C-alpha cells in the first residue's frame with residue numbers, strides 16, 4: 001500500500017496474509033522485519049483520526065502505535081480480528097489495556113528501548129533550563145545579543161529530586177551524580193540497598209523531598225495515583241529558585257498549578273517535553289506552558305533519537321511477528337511471561353486439556369444447545385509426574401477455560417486465551433483449582449498426566465464427582481479415564497460415547513443403526529469398569545456389528561464416526577436395547 005496521511009487503502013495481499021496497521025512513524029528496520037516475515041504492512045505517515053481508526057481496524061491482525069494514536073475501548077470493540085497492540089515505546093497510557101485484556105488482545109511494548117534517550121533528554125532540559133539555552137537561541141535567531149539577561153545557574157553541587165526511581169529515573173540519577181549533583185529520591189517501591197549502590201538518598205515522601213531540591217524531575221508512569229501528583233500545595237513547598245522537569249507524562253504536574261507557580265514566582269522555571277494534550281490545543285493551559293518565557297519546551301522528543309527508534313521498532317516488530325506466528329511476546333503488558341521453550345513443552349498438554357474441557361462440557365454438562373451446565377461445580381486440574389514440576393501453568397489453565405466454554409460460547413471459545421482466561425472464568429462463574437502431584441497420586445502410569453475433576457460445590461467431599469484423565473505420549477494426546485471407565489483413545493473428531501450394559505450384541509446393534517444412516521465408524525473402543533480396555537477395533541469401513549463384550553456390568557463404547565449424526569440417529573441409538581445413555585462429542 002502507498003503511505004497515506006489519512007486512511008489505509010486496500011491491501012494487495014492475499015486474504016489469508018495477516019495485516020498490520022502502523023498509523024505512526026516507525027523506524028524502517030522493524031517494518032522490513034514485518035514485510036520480510038511475509039506480512040502485509042500499512043504504514044501511514046500521520047496518525048489516523050479516531051473515526052478512521054475505528055472504520056479500518058476490523059481488517060487488521062496487529063496494530064503498532066507510538067504515543068499519538070489513542071487505542072480506546074471503541075477502537076478495540078471494532079477490532080474483530082486484532083491479536084496484538086504493540087506500543088513502540090514504554091508508556092501504554094494511550095491504550096485501553098483493560099479493554100484489550102477483556103478481548104484477549106495482547107498488548108506489548110518496548111520496556112527499555114528508549115530509556116537512554118529519555119534520560120539524556122531529561123539532562124538536556126536540565127542544562128537548558130539552568131542556562132536559558134532556549135531563550136538565548138531564540139534571541140540570537142531574532143538578531144539579539146542578550147548576555148546580561150540570560151545569566152544561568154550551575155547544576156554541579158546542587159540537589160536534584162527524582163520522583164520515580166524506575167528505569168529512566170535511575171539513569172537520570174546516575175547522570176546527575178556524574179554532573180556532581182546530590183540526588184534525593186522518592187519512590188515508594190525503591191529499596192535502600194539500590195539507593196546506596198547508586199549513590200542517592202531516599203526520602204519517604206514528597207513533603208520530605210520537595211523543600212530541599214534545586215531541580216525536580218518526575219519519572220513515574222501516568223496512573224490514577226500519579227495524576228496531579230505535583231499540584232499547588234507541592235509546588236508552593238519548593239524553593240523559589242527551584243526548576244522542574246517533566247519528560248514522563250503530561251498530568252503528573254497539575255498544569256494549571258504549574259502555570260500559576262511560574263507566573264507568580266513560586267518556582268523559577270521548567271523544562272517540559274510532555275503535555276496533557278499533544279500537541280497542546282490552542283489557548284489551552286498546556287499551550288500557555290509551552291510558550292511561557294520561563295519554560296524550555298520540546299514536542300515529546302524524549303524517545304526521538306535514531307538509536308531509540310531503531311530499538312523500539314525492532315523490539316515490538318519482533319514480538320508482533322512472534323505473536324502472529326502463534327508464539328509468545330517477550331514484553332507483554334497484559335499477559336504473564338512464559339519462556340518459549342517452556343511454552344513449546346506445554347503445547348501437547350494445552351491441546352489435551354482443551355479437549356478434556358470440551359469433552360467435559362459435551363459429555364457431562366449437557367454440551368451443544370443445552371446451555372452447558374457448568375455452574376454449581378468446582379473444577380480441579382491436577383498435574384501429575386513431570387508436568388507437576390512446571391510452575392507456569394497459565395497456558396494449561398487457559399486451555400481448560402477455552403475447552404469448557406468452547407461448545408457453549410458463540411465464538412467456539414476462540415476468543416479465550418492466556419490473556420483473558422481468568423477474566424472469562426470469573427464471568428462464567430467457573431471455579432478452577434490447580435494442583436501439582438509430583439509423586440504417586442491417582443495416575444502413576446504415565447510420566448506426565450492430567451486429571452480433570454469436577455465436584456458439586458454444594459456437596460461434601462467426593463459426592464457427585466466426575467473425572468477425566470489424560471496423558472501425552474510423544475506429542476500425541478490420549479484420554480485414559482472417563483469417570484469410572486478406563487479407556488485409551490485420541491480425543492479428536494466426532495465421537496459417540498455410549499454407556500451400556502456390558503453384554504453381547506451391543507456393538508452389533510449400534511453398528512446396525514449407524515450403518516443404516518450411512519455413518520462410518522473410524523475407530524471403536526469398549527472401556528470397562530474393572531479391566532480397562534476390553535475390546536479395541538479400528539475400522540474405516542461401513543459400520544457392522546462385531547459382537548463382543550462381557551455379560552455383567554456396565555461399559556462405555558467410544559466410537560469415532562464420520563457422517564452426519566442427527567438427533568434421530570441419537571434417538572435410535574438411545575432406544576437400542578441395553579444402552580443407558582448416548583452423547584455426541586465434536587472435538
Ligand SMILES: NC(=O)c1ccc[n+]([C@@H]2O[C@H](COP(=O)([O-])OP(=O)(O)OC[C@H]3O[C@@H](n4cnc5c(N)ncnc54)[C@H](O)[C@@H]3O)[C@@H](O)[C@H]2O)c1
Nearest residue numbers: 091118164165166167168187189219220221247248302303
Ligand atoms: N518523554 C518521552 O519520550 C518518554 C520516553 C520514555 C519514557 N517516558 C515515560 O517515562 C516514565 C517512566 O518510564 P520508566 O520506563 O522509567 O518506567 P518504570 O516503570 O521503569 O519506572 C516508573 C517508576 O515510578 C515509580 N512510581 C510509581 N508511582 C509512583 C509515585 N506515586 N511516586 C513515586 N514513584 C512512583 C515506580 O515505582 C517505578 O519505579 C513513563 O511515564 C514513560 O512513559 C517518556
Ligand SMILES: O=C(O)[C@H](O)COP(=O)(O)O
Nearest residue numbers: 066067088089090091303
Ligand atoms: O512512553 C514512551 O515510550 C515515550 O513517551 C515515547 O513516546 P513516542 O513513541 O511517541 O515518542
